[in-house]
Amino acid sequence: MSTAAESPTSEPSFYERKGIASWLLTTDHKRIGILYLGSMMTFFLVGMTFGVFMRLEQLTMGPTIMKPTTYNALFTLHGVMMIFLFVIPGLSAVFGNFFLPIMIGAKDVAFPRLNLLSWYLFMSGAAVSLSSLFTGSGPPDTGWSFYVPYSLRTRTNVTMAVFGVFLIGFSSIITGLNFITTMHRLRTKGMNWMRMPLFPWALYATAWVQVLATPILGITLLLVMLERLFHLGIFDPSIGGDPILYQHLFWTYSHPAVYIMILPAMGAISEIIPTFAHRTIFGYKAIVLSSMGIAAIGSLVWAHHMFTSGMSEVAIVVFSLLTFLVAIPSAIKVFNWVATLYKGSVELRSPMLFALAFIFLFSIGGLTGLFQGALAINVHIHDTYFIVGHFHYVMFGGTGFAFFAALHYWYPKMFGRMYSERTAIVAFVLIFIGFNLLYFTFLVLGLQGMPRRYYDHLPRFHTGHIWATIGSWIMVAGLLLMVINLVRGLFRKTTIPANPWGGVTLEWTVSSPPPTENFDVLPVISEPAYTFNPVTKEPA
Amino acid sequence: MFGGASSFSGKVDAVFLYIAALTIAFLVFITFVMIYLVIRYRRGKGGKAQDIHGHLLLELVWTGIPLVLFLTMFYYGWTNYRYLREVPRDAMVVQVTARQWAWSFTYPNGRQTSELYVALGRPVRLDLKSLDVLHGFYVPAFRVKADVVPGKNNYTWFQAEQLGDFDIECTVMCGVNHSYMLSKVHVIAEQDFSAWYFGDSDVPVLSQAGPAGAPDPARGERIFKLKGCVACHSTDGSKLVGPTWKGLFGSQVTVLTDGKEVTLTADDDYIARSIHHPPKEVVKGFAPQMPKADLSDRDVADLVAYIKFLP
């Protein structure tokens, strides 16, 4: 595992061509990945700012820095941006685009132009949904779930926001379609399915969920638009429609969407842990199967968001049972990751710290999910801060931390530069402490009965809100430090070897940053993924 | 948590404790093992890493044990939940009406209130009805929650087991004043409840829609509280979602009609128009958010009388 392997190819890197047009018209999967990264980090920072303002408002009781309409718009936009513009495309659009073809030994994805189109759809969706800020009667105030009939009655610009999300959904479908075809058609010689690294596997499972679940969101949002424009009546109780049907359709997509968010994150963790333990992954097959299992069972549990909605008792019991089943593949993954540390040679670099924190935080997220699956408790904690806390543990402690882990892990490969390791660790510690102070307090508040989406709170919740807000400051300080560190790293002139961490997947065999064509000669694979010992694969 | 204010609280808390014990044990275990392995096999120690590809028996064990534990959680959660769906026959039925942004409660004898009064130890069935959008009826102390869905009548029930006042909160985002859609449950002793229930201190108003007599400001005030006007209009001059009613009558107001600004005097006619067709004339500086209320002419007259009565 030499960390100083020399550049295996003299070809110019994919950054070689300059000019705006070379970026905006590119069909290179790596450049599209970078485009996604830039746009998504921007959306993340904006969404984070919204969150900071919400926490500030909750620092005191009663109206202080904003009016209820502003607050309601903030939590809606925070949700829409973080979910549809950050975590759903998240790892698959950034790292999937950049690394999937390289990791399976291909020169690009199956449909490069479609790939670019998908980025444009994503950006126009973002533009359309954010344009609701400035058009009509202001940004939507419904919450990101757009529940009917309020979303049909409110005078705010729900139509625009929903149309934006529709476009983003379309972009997500195209990415999924592209990845499936890529993995079926473009794996290099010798790379059979069971030799494929786990990140591509996770993307494969994700892609199927994207392809099969997103259309439901599409039609649901389309119907919301039609309702608002033409009063079709399908969701509107004053015409005869059933608001619960909306919830079914919405969660039929939006629950699997949670797995669209978390699966690639799990995939990235499955890459990082073996690399820094310097040994093969424990239970490769189990992780592959659990990825597919999560994708399959995860699509069957949506109605656990609706236990108090007045569904039939049969449906309630069925969905509660299925919900507990989906916890199993996640547990299997956690066990396998931890077992991968056994008899390894563990190096605690910043990506590894984020990855281990992921395991801890995701476990809390997953375990708090069990409370909600249990019917009796669900009645109590549904629609409270407990859900908000749980969701942030899974989506931020899970996907968010995995995203940062992946970013620190693949950063040298993507940019051919390096961030400051020491600053990265300081930032990590701040984020980790702030995160837990913020969201663990949310769990407690929820158990005490603090409902979500409240502009104001009762006196008995006040202490909790103060702690949470202080946590948000610590976390944001860490996040900003992390971003500054990563941006500063881009300007530090260093040469990065092809394989700085000692990884064994194909992306570490190409130079950093990779050449335009990825590979001069397509590699031929002759052994399973993650063969570290006894023979360490050196770059060809 | 762990207050036990209703007969359902204990059942929820028992399941909570069961799952909490298991999950905390799991979390501590996995974290401990993780930290131990990181330290034991750290890079600097010089141990050689080994490729261990997996262990079928281990995989089966850590699939099987969680499966069994999860199923017990499911079962325990479900059996205790069933209690909430089986309403005792002798329960008193109270009709709960939710609107943006207020609750009202109608008792079997027609009495209407904006806060819920119940007798200690007596089961109460709540039939939930929404006049506009989704709401959520939630009493944290009782661990009871149910969505209030327009066009569909949901129900829930509870049996209070502790004297005192408990918060009612709306849990489904329902608009600007969602976080102020609060009320209280007053749990009082059986004999106090009977006295209140059969007493005449607070006469039910809306069942009395008799012939119009002289407008009655006192009745207007009750409508003001019961029909949710109070959620958006203050009577002390403070600015809420809608304009305050203090000093409203006879004052000059600037309204937007079809996009034009018009200044007019707030008289009986104007107030009645505003109640019947809220979006027609919206006071400048306020959003057109007022819902249409189902009020009779007499109700409106009484409300106007109440507004006149205000200083």
Place this chain on the structure above:
Amino acid sequence: MNPRMQTQTEPPHIVGYATFIKVWIALVVLTGLLVGLSLTHRPNLALLGLLFITPTKASLVIFYFMHLKYESAALKYMAAAAIAALIIFIGLTFSDYLFR
């Protein structure tokens, strides 16, 4: 290029005009049967038509016109998975509506 890919990459053999015309005739006949059944004004027969004839017609289009019959096993599995996903989705939603 992937060697397996090259073996798969050739388009399947050409199916002649006659097969498709036969399928078309079958589709028209089935449509006639379906409409005929519903015109008998017997709800059971009409339902039978809906449950059996319609999927048959759809399968004819999918297998012949859309060529699925001549495609690889992988694609057939995928199609089956997609349709299964749809059926499960409909079934689970009905677990609510049928028991309300």
Place this chain on the structure above:
Amino acid sequence: MSAPAEPLAAEPAGEHVGEHRDYAGAKLGMWIFVFTELILFGGLFVAYGMYRSMHAHDFHKASGELNLTLGVINTLILLTSSLTMVLSIVAIRLQRKVQSMFFLACTMLLGAAFLVNKFFEWKAKIHHGIYPGSEHLMARPPGERLFFGLYFGMTGLHGLHVTVGVVVMSVMLVFLARDKIRHNDFIKLENTGLYWHLVDVIWIFLLPLFYLAA
């Protein structure tokens, strides 16, 4: 799917992989797209199923008001257009370019005829005051309102797909004329065909759900 196909040509050395020609890949991509369309309509079928089970009688009554003859004619039109579509593909593979163009043009004309038919059907309904949100409809029971809401929503979305199909086919016609679609490079036409048949499959389900529910 935009990836062009040249199934028998090997990948030229040094060319960026974006230009690769992969017949099976392009078709796989299209199939996956077909699945998403199927599920998109699936959401509407769920809504239909729910409301029909809740308002069986109203659905039955409202369905009687639809013009069965027009519905059946449109079904025959679409079935025939599916046939001509598939024949167009066979023709180009047999190197009969003119025949292929003729069949494709037939498909387009049939698609257009379907839309014209649909237009008159909608026009008649709207003329009778039956359209979403109309006073006439609001005076009727909820089940009938839902039936017509779904009718306009589903046939509308289907009509939109037909329109898109006709536009795409007109592009394909130009490609055929300019030899951009050839006997050994016909994936664009084949994918257009897949899309068109999907539109047909959806109509096969719409016919009994709306016109034969009486």
